[in-house]
Amino acid sequence: MQPLEATGRIALITGANKGIGFETARALAAKGATVLIGARDLAAGTRAADAIVAEGGMAEAVQIEITNEASVAAAATRIGEKFGRLDILVNNAAVSLEKGREPSEADLGLLRQMYETNVIGTVAVTNAMLPMLHKSDAGRIVNMSTGLASFALTASPDSPFASIRHLGYISSKAAVNSATIMYANELRPSGTKVNAANPGLCATDLSAGKGQPASAGAAVVVELALLGPDGPSGGFFDSRGVVPW
Numbered sequence: 635m636q637p638l639e640a641t642g643r644i645a646l647i648t649g650a651n652k653g654i655g656f657e658t659a660r661a662l663a664a665k666g667a668t669v670l671i672g673a674r675d676l677a678a679g680t681r682a683a684d685a686i687v688a689e690g691g692m693a694e695a696v697q698i699e700i701t702n703e704a705s706v707a708a709a710a711t712r713i714g715e716k717f718g719r720l721d722i723l724v725n726n727a728a729v730s731l732e733k734g735r736e737p738s739e740a741d742l743g744l745l746r747q748m749y750e751t752n753v754i755g756t757v758a759v760t761n762a763m764l765p766m767l768h769k770s771d772a773g774r775i776v777n778m779s780t781g782l783a784s785f786a787l788t789a790s791p792d793s794p795f796a797s798i799r800h801l802g803y804i805s806s807k808a809a810v811n812s813a814t815i816m817y818a819n820e821l822r823p824s825g826t827k828v829n830a831a832n833p834g835l836c837a838t839d840l841s842a843g844k845g846q847p848a849s850a851g852a853a854v855v856v857e858l859a860l861l862g863p864d865g866p867s868g869g870f871f872d873s874r875g876v877v878p879w
């Protein structure tokens with residue numbers, strides 16, 4: 635499968651001031667894309683963009699707090715005015731707030747916060763950016779998921795994942811998976827492809843520093859962001875290939 639040429643493509647990555655989002659932006663910029671570093675803290679986004687520019691990439695920060703509709707709308711307006719279109723949207727920003735609590739002990743406030751960010755924020759950003767993705771000749775949306783959200787991998791009591799109990803985080807990412815399929819079905823006629831990525835366990839603030847380097851997790855995201863016209867839509871992938879739903 636031939637990937638798209640990254641040069642000249644405009645990519646927005648939410649939550650790109652650090653972690654896997656930053657490494658995704660960095661890798662896309664290294665391939666020649668112009669990357670918009672979505673960050674709720676503009677100063678942090680600017681530092682990340684500056685680091686990519688210092689490496690020779692094209693990057694700039696865009697303030698975007700994905701739970702704030704005005705911030706999302708302002709980011710969409712700014713991107714529209716400056717670039718007139720968007721080729722790649724990586725819905726990367728997310729939170730995991732429970733620290734292994736059992737479902738029977740779920741904190742409803744934390745649950746709401748995770749759904750607000752991981753699910754509703756992802757939908758809000760997607761819908762705000764769609765008019766600009768429709769102006770691309772090959773729109774690509776990558777939704778960040780996790781293998782923990784795979785029913786097939788977690789349903790068996792013998793699964794290595796069966797002892798992991800982050801109800802809000804995992805079920806919110808299962809909702810992201812479901813949304814991925816629905817957007818892919820809606821957008822198929824337009825040529826915009828929508829897929830879910832499992833980066834695998836990566837050493838970031840979200841994972842308390844456990845796992846592989848974030849750059850390794852970003853590789854599958856970059857691949858899905860640059861899928862050629864014969865690439866899949868409505869799928870779930872990690873670095874080894876298809877992840878079962």
Ligand SMILES: NC(=O)c1ccc[n+]([C@@H]2O[C@H](COP(=O)([O-])OP(=O)(O)OC[C@H]3O[C@@H](n4cnc5c(N)ncnc54)[C@H](OP(=O)(O)O)[C@@H]3O)[C@@H](O)[C@H]2O)c1
Pocket residue numbers: 648649650651652653654655673674675678698699700701725726727728729751755778779780781832833834835836837838839840841845848
């Ligand atoms: N790390 C892993 O092992 C792993 C595994 C599977 C999937 N993932 C997924 O990969 C993605 C990136 O995770 P990560 O590990 O790189 O986490 P991270 O280092 O904690 O980065 C998360 C990013 O999201 C941003 N963010 C959080 N809430 C936001 C909001 N309301 N509005 C805008 N930005 C917001 C954070 O901004 P601030 O810096 O301002 O907090 C930060 O930039 C997430 O979707 C996560 O679920 C991670």
